[in-house]
Amino acid sequence: MGVSSSDPLLLRAARGEVVDRPPVWMMRQAGRYMKAYRDLREKYPSFRDRSEIPEVAIEVSLQPWKAFQPDGVILFSDIVTPLPGIGIDMDVAEGKGPIIASPIRTQEQVDNLRPLEPEESLPFIKTILQSLRQEIGNKSTMLGFVGAPWTLAAYVVEGKGSKTYSIIKNMAFSDPTMLHQFLGKLADSIATYVRYQIDCGAQVVQMFDSWAGELSPQDYETFALPYQKRVFQQVKQTHPDTPLILLVSGSAGLLERMALSGADIINVDWTVDMADARARLGKEMKVQGNLDPGVLFGSQEFIRDRIYDTVRKAGNRGHILNLGHGVLPSTPEENVKFFFETAKQISLTAAV
Template sequence: MIGQDQVPCLLRAARGETLDRPPVWMMRQAGRYMQVYRDLRDKYPSFRERSENPDLAIEISLQPWRAFRPDGVILFSDILTPLTGMGIPFDIIESKGPIIDPPIRSQAQVDAVHTLDPDSATPFIRTILTSLRQEVGNEAAVLGFVGSPWTLAAYAVEGRTSKSYAHIKGMAFSEPGMLHQLLSKLADNIAIYACHQIECGAQVVQLFDSWAGQLSPMDYRTFALPYQQQVVRRVKAKYPDTPLILYISGSAGVLDLMGESGVDIVSVDWTVDMADARRRLGANMVVQGNVDPAALFGSKAFIRDRILDTVQKAGRRGHILNLGHGILPGTPEENAAFFFETAKQLDQLLAVPA
């Protein structure tokens, strides 16, 4: 049996244990702020090649591990990766982001969305996650991630990133039955994909419902929450002990509802004070976050103060230190290093109130 000292501290925090310091990782910690990543990107300009070629994806996933030794190592991939296996083709263009052409706008297109077979559609996932587990051992937890149904539907219906979400909201308000059918199909497939990641080695899975923060609380309860719950129910039925995290950008208006999703951990963005998040989510919910990514452009003293503020408000139990969104391109690497160094020294820097 693995002793407590051999269980990655991120998993211990996810269980709600009281720790001397919170575990720490960063969303998008493998990416454009690192020179080694930019060098590799220049050599392999296609994002899909970088994320779907196992050797490249493993190397990119491990770049921040080698540099900073975070407590979580996350699969380098994209939330759209499984869409092709559902019959929804896409591409990711470096300067434009994801493109889905044609976008899903008709009943016939919704009907054509089919059940995902992960080993056939995404064979590289097994190789990547298995290798990451072997590489980091028990020194860190390996995280997988998936897109949540509303956000995947938004990409599929809009066809690209959006500022107005006019197409997806138009479908929601004029043809809700068709959208609910699409959301349910996506939820079933995402549950399959999340379970597959767990089977391949992921010890934690984060659900990104990035665009759900654009919904009113009423519409979130109608079009996002039930399908988050559908994913969580299916995954928990098979893997009840695997922690699930939910992240939404701009979540202040729906934070309380996020706690109803069934996940084990709510990742809080920086628009919510951590003390307020704790109050709204309740003492039993594990939280993740929530330093503003732009804080990493500040001085080291500023970064340290922001970390301490977040950790003091979160307390010693049930907190995973992270940014409130992905680390920004152009962030000085030495500041990212300082973020991790400070996090690792928190047990010495202050006595965190329980």
């Protein structure tokens, strides 16, 4: 793939090209902290309606783009969105997250799962991504995202989010054969879903393995890493030029292992200093992050100082500025605006 200066900034940085300033976007930048979103939620109280009715999902995805002009516009969706397509009913409860009606606990349930056929079960994704890509043109990068096998399995086996993950860990440590079969099926369907998003217009795709940080390093190597690799390898076979980002929450102890996944970019959260993360990952690995979302509750001077500190430590190549995780629902909207404005004024040659 040739280098093109007409390509959007985030895409160029994700490829490791030298850029004038760090591209910036925010996880969960479309959502509850924005008044425009809360107003729309009154009209469409169901999360699935907001994320699966194309015109609504397009409007939500574009709300932060219109307000702040981030360098990445991300599909408004949820990591559990593809699950019905493989035979797992789900809903997303307001303020609680995914709810699985019939948690998977038996071999028969695993055997009954079907491969994902996104054209059939997720046709709205194509409409949403193509419309967004057309809307933003080359002014921003179109971001897709998926959940990773371990994290999706955790939701599906537990039935909802968990503080202890004791049900899936019980399965992992007492019936690993069944869990590995399940993780393999999830990995293959997720890879299909990533490819579909890319074919529909996504230029960079982020995989959220949010709950893999709940695993010990040795269990991460057994139940998370092999399936991250399986997804990324399949995607790279058909779409070798699409940058792939990996996020694991609470990942300070796992960074080196994350780098073995095949991801092009590692999302660094705020539990590790960005300079330390850079040293541990090596200068060839690209990074994203890593401001504590709580920083956005500070003064503008404090926010500015933290942005500059992060950019200085990340260096002038291969860094996408972001929070370490999603923007919090009660974050002042004016501080989000200030975050984007400040980031866009940074000159990498002057700041680093």
